[in-house]
Amino acid sequence: MEIFLDTASIEDVVFWESFIDGVTTNPSLIAKSGAEDYEVLVKEICQLVRGPVSLEVLSEKYETMLTEGRRIAKINSNICVKLPCTFDGLRVCKELSLEGISTNMTLCFSSAQALLAAKCGATYVSPFVGRLEDVGHDGIHLLEEVLDLYNQQGYETRVLAASIRSLQHVIQAAMLGVDAITLPPLILRQCFEHPLTWKGLEIFANDLKKRK
16 A cells, blocks of 8 residues: 655655655645645655656646646656546546546545546546545545445556544544554644554663663
8 A cells, every 4th residue: 555645845745755765745734734835845755756646637627637747747747647537537537548647636525526537547546535524425435435436446546535534534544444544743743643653662771771
């Protein structure tokens, strides 16, 4: 399972670089970064990681979205153009895929959207677990449905679990067999921590002091 960092912070990417396979961004994260030129920021991130860096288009209509997708794909060879699971977004996905450009279909909230993303040749599809749960639906069940669907149909589109809110989400997604997961820095940090680990270290240190 690939682990991506969901951020637009150079500092975060540098800190976690040893443990991540790529980066995902979105307009909100880029806005929070305070970058004056987001393409310069993304190019720097691309040079820090070997894997894909998902950069989302800002346009909403087919023609402008297609133009923007082609442009940002030229920023660096590991750019993955992030597109919304809308009618126009899926049309652009199909066109860019035919041109050999990597795509990540984001804001996926149904198996039907995931089906269309795969048929359009998407590299990744990103079902949003946490946001579905915010409105009372089962986000983990959506991941399971999409994985089963792709397995039955033989699609090569990779399932990227997104909108991850807890360690439980991480483990559940991994146990289902998702291809990738994108984590905010806070959740990635929590993967390293457990109170019993620190308690054990404290016990070992105290025992060593007693021997001295």
